[in-house]
Amino acid sequence: xxxxxxxxxxxxxxxxxxRGRITRWGKVLLGIVPIVLIIGGWALLTTGVAEERxxxxxxxxxxxxxxxxxxxxxxxxxLSRSIVASAWRVVLGFGAALIxxxxxxxxxxxxxxxRALFEPLxxxxxxxxxxxxxxxxxxxxGIGELQKVMFLGLAFFIYLLPAFVKAVDEVDDVYxxxxxxxxxxxxxxxxxxxxxxxxxxxxxxxxxxxGIGWTYIILAEMVAADRGLGQIIIIAQRxxxxxxxxxxxxxxxxIAFLVDRLWIYLSKSLFPYRGxx
Amino acid sequence: MSSARExxxxxxxxxxxxxxxxxxxxxxxxxxxVSKVFNPGTPGAFTALEHLTFSIEDFPxxxxxxxxxxxxxxxxxxxxxxxxxxxEVSPPTSGEILVRGRPIQGPGIDRGxxxxxxxxxxxxxxxxxxxxxxEINRKRSGLSxxxxxxxxxxxxxxxxxxxxxxxxxHQLSGGQQQRVAxxxxxxxxxxxxxxxxxxxxxxxxxxxxxxxLLVELWVEIEATVFLVTHSITEAVYLGDRVWIFxxxxxxxxxxxxxxxxxxxxxxxxxxxxxxxxxDAVQRVAAxxxxxxxxxxxxxxxxx
Numbered sequence: 001x002x003x004x005x006x007x008x009x010x011x012x013x014x015x016x017x018x019r020g021r022i023t024r025w026g027k028v029l030l031g032i033v034p035i036v037l038i039i040g041g042w043a044l045l046t047t048g049v050a051e052e053r054x055x056x057x058x059x060x061x062x063x064x065x066x067x068x069x070x071x072x073x074x075x076x077x078x079l080s081r082s083i084v085a086s087a088w089r090v091v092l093g094f095g096a097a098l099i100x101x102x103x104x105x106x107x108x109x110x111x112x113x114x115r116a117l118f119e120p121l122x123x124x125x126x127x128x129x130x131x132x133x134x135x136x137x138x139x140x141x142g143i144g145e146l147q148k149v150m151f152l153g154l155a156f157f158i159y160l161l162p163a164f165v166k167a168v169d170e171v172d173d174v175y176x177x178x179x180x181x182x183x184x185x186x187x188x189x190x191x192x193x194x195x196x197x198x199x200x201x202x203x204x205x206x207x208x209x210x211g212i213g214w215t216y217i218i219l220a221e222m223v224a225a226d227r228g229l230g231q232i233i234i235i236a237q238r239x240x241x242x243x244x245x246x247x248x249x250x251x252x253x254x255i256a257f258l259v260d261r262l263w264i265y266l267s268k269s270l271f272p273y274r275g276x277x
Numbered sequence: 278m279s280s281a282r283e284x285x286x287x288x289x290x291x292x293x294x295x296x297x298x299x300x301x302x303x304x305x306x307x308x309x310x311v312s313k314v315f316n317p318g319t320p321g322a323f324t325a326l327e328h329l330t331f332s333i334e335d336f337p338x339x340x341x342x343x344x345x346x347x348x349x350x351x352x353x354x355x356x357x358x359x360x361x362x363x364x365e366v367s368p369p370t371s372g373e374i375l376v377r378g379r380p381i382q383g384p385g386i387d388r389g390x391x392x393x394x395x396x397x398x399x400x401x402x403x404x405x406x407x408x409x410x411x412e413i414n415r416k417r418s419g420l421s422x423x424x425x426x427x428x429x430x431x432x433x434x435x436x437x438x439x440x441x442x443x444x445x446x447h448q449l450s451g452g453q454q455q456r457v458a459x460x461x462x463x464x465x466x467x468x469x470x471x472x473x474x475x476x477x478x479x480x481x482x483x484x485x486x487x488x489x490l491l492v493e494l495w496v497e498i499e500a501t502v503f504l505v506t507h508s509i510t511e512a513v514y515l516g517d518r519v520w521i522f523x524x525x526x527x528x529x530x531x532x533x534x535x536x537x538x539x540x541x542x543x544x545x546x547x548x549x550x551x552x553x554x555x556d557a558v559q560r561v562a563a564x565x566x567x568x569x570x571x572x573x574x575x576x577x578x579x580x
Contacts, residue, residue, distance in 0.1 A: 177363055178396040178458070180384035182410035182465065183417075192413070196400055273400055273445035 039063055061243045069243035077232050077244060079251070085227040086217045087255075089145075093152025093220075094210060101160040102202075108161075109168025109198070110190050122165075125158040134219055143224040151220050156213045163209060167201030168194050200271045207263035214256050303378035304332045305340065305469060305501045306360065311372030312526075313355055325352040326359070327526035329372070333501055340468070340501035344516025344536075346509055346561070348569050352527025353505040357471045360503065361390050376469065386414060389467035389500075393474040395454040397446035397461075404442040406457050407432055410465045432460040435497075436490060452483035456490070463498055472504040476511070488515060489545050509565060513557045514539065514549060521561070521568050530568040533561060 022030075045054045046062035057065065073079050108115040108122075133154050141147040171194050179193045221230025229248050236244035267274075313326040333341055347353050358366040359374060362384045374381050376388070384390075397406050407429040411420060420428070433442055436456040446454055455475055462470065476484045488511060495502060506512050512519045516536055523530035537553040539545065548554055 172394065173365075174392050174394045174396045175398060177361070177384070178390065178392070178461075179409075179413075180363070181361060181386065181388060181390045181467075181471075182461070183386040183414045188413060192409075193398070197398065199400065271400070273447060 058240075058242060061241075061246070066243045066246045069241055070247060072241065073232070073244050073247050077235070078227075079232070079248075082228050082232055083251070083255070085225075086221065086229045089148050089220060089228065090152055090210075090214055090217055092149045094156050094213060096149065096153035097156035097160055097209075097213075098206075101157050101164055105161050105164025106168055106190070106195060106198075109165045110194050115165070122161055126162055128158060130155050130158070130216060131219055134222065138223070148220045148225065152213060152216060155216050156209055159209045159212055160205060163205035164202060167198045167205050170201055171197045200267065200274050203263070203267050203270065207260065207267065210263065211256055211260055214259065215252065217252070302335045304375075305335045305377060306333045307331070307373075307375040307378075309373040309375070311359070311369045311374055313352070313359060313366060314370045317370060324526035325355040325366075326369075327528055329356070329528060331529065335377075335501075339499045340495075342495060342502045342515055342517045343504065344512030344519045345503060345505045345522060346507065346512045346519065346565060347522030347527070347530075348524045349507070351522040351524050353522050354473055356522070356527065357390070357473050357503060357505055360469070361388055361471055386410065386465045387467055388469045388471060389462035389465060390471040390473070391455070391458045391462055391475045393477050395446065395451065395458070395478075397449075397454050397457045399446050402443050402445055403433060403438055403449070403457055404429055406446070407460045407464055410461055414465065428464055432464045435463075435494065436460040450483070451479050452487060455479065455487060459491070459494070463494060466498065466500075468500055470498070470500045470502045472502065474505055474507065477507060484511075485545055491515060492539060492545075509561050510549065510558055513537075513554065513561055514545065519561055521565055523568055531564050533557070533564075 042060070043063050046057065046060055046065075047053070050057050061069075104114075104118065108118055133151055137147045137151040137154065141150050175193050175197055176189055179189055184192060217228065218230040218233060221228040222234060225231040225234075229252055232248050233245050236242060236248070308329045308331050311326060311329040312324065315321075315323045315325060333343070345353050345356070355366055359369055360376075360381070362381045364383070367381075367383065381388075397403075398409065401409065408425055411418070411425045411428055414420075415425070430442075433439060436459055438453060438456050438460065441449065441453065446457065449457065458475075476487045479487060492515065502515075504512070504515055506515075509519075513536055517534075517538065519533040519536055520529050521531040521533075522528065536557055537551075539548045
């Protein structure tokens with residue numbers, strides 16, 4: 001199974017088969033190929049003395065230059081403090097969105113009248129381009145910390161509300177009907193049936209929302225942020241070094257990935273009964 | 278959250294007290310000329326039930342078991358849902374439904390229901406599922422936690438799930454999930470039990486086990502049972518009476534009251550091989566075909 005030769009044969013040896021089987025190693029091997037090609041191509045384009053390169057180092061530094069600029073990102077640009085500042089804004093924005101989206105989403109999922117009341121607004125929101133919220137929140141909240149949190153909060157809210165409604169929707173009618181024949185009142189049905197059964201779906205929505213919202217941090221910090229990952233990118237764009245842009249992108253992806261793992265862990269420990277779906 | 282004291286629409290009421298009059302007791306269930314039309318007055322209007330009238334008497338100490346068969350789309354499920362009082366179908370377009378002489382106002386614990394779909398709450402263990410109804414009705418019933426726990430344990434034992442108390446529904450087989458649903462429902466001692474194809478999703482051996490279980494429990498609970506099934510054998514085996522519903526508009530096209538009852542102690546398979554049983558199945562099946570073909574449907578299934 002773990003024989004690399006066998007894995008290579010598995011990955012390349014046969015024709016393309018729709019939904020064909022693939023071993024673990026074959027999968028890893030195939031996944032690495034485009035990454036190697038991209039980094040190889042990147043290295044090729046940025047090799048040699050600065051003046052003779054195909055692409056100027058001012059636009060695209062070499063992979064090696066990017067990696068070795070990490071110490072300057074860490075010490076001079078104070079990466080760790082920026083991560084904390086950005087994460088704090090995201091958490092505040094997420095919290096603000098949750099406070100509103102959670103009860104409203106549950107109410108819309110449970111009661112048709114509440115849904116009819118807010119659905120048009122929710123549809124409007126879901127087609128709203130998120131970047132337009134930057135100037136909008138700036139005219140409402142200025143350019144300070146409040147604007148950044150509010151922008152993130154709005155972006156989270158627009159995603160979370162319909163996702164929460166859908167999570168409640170997905171609770172099968174059979175549970176409600178069963179509960180009614182067991183004597184629950186309306187409110188008990190909301191609490192003991194809809195909310196209780198939708199919990200894993202609700203947490204899943206939060207996980208997806210958090211992953212998406214986190215990437216908006218760059219938009220939030222485009223203007224007048226005294227610290228943050230977005231701010232590092234803006235500074236690096238104006239004054240260099242260019243390497244920092246690429247590094248920060250990697251950092252943002254890495255953090256998003258790790259936080260997602262955390263959500264999965266949380267979900268698994270909260271809902272052990274979801275073992276098999 | 279659970280302190281809604283006022284009676285909301287659709288809130289189940291406690292079971293109607295059993296009338297103690299020495300005369301004829303009120304029938305358990307009465308349908309007076311009940312019709313149900315979905316989307317009335319539109320081009321999509323659909324008559325699910327029409328002029329349904331019947332009355333099920335309350336025999337002291339034992340309820341009747343009514344097996345209901347009929348072609349698909351004949352309103353069997355609509356019938357059960359009306360009797361359950363679910364808001365999706367209630368109230369009927371016309372006519373009156375009485376349970377022990379009182380018109381029904383939404384679902385209630387006097388009418389338990391078991392569905393074809395697995396309905397065990399996925400976030401609760403077997404024990405918690407069975408306790409659910411007992412706990413919800415605690416204020417009304419005044420049961421102590423110890424009583425609830427022992428009731429739950431007894432019902433889990435009766436449906437043969439001892440040892441599985443702490444499992445979650447996803448860890449159970451289909452048959453076991455239906456056992457949970459039955460225990461959870463019967464723990465509240467409903468006087469009427471509504472079953473909508475409860476065993477249809479199960480494989481044949483499990484199905485036979487479940488039928489046997491139901492027969493055993495039924496003797497004990499003495500409830501009136503309405504069981505909708507697509508299996509004529511099942512209806513004949515379990516039912517005291519068998520109703521054949523007609524295709525839309527749904528009506529009781531034929532009633533059989535002379536269904537042989539499984540004698541105590543005779544295994545189901547053995548009894549089902551007996552001449553009397555086979556004969557009853559044949560009669561019902563023949564009538565099923567006749568009803569299906571004569572009662573109007575151009576799409577009647579030809580055998």
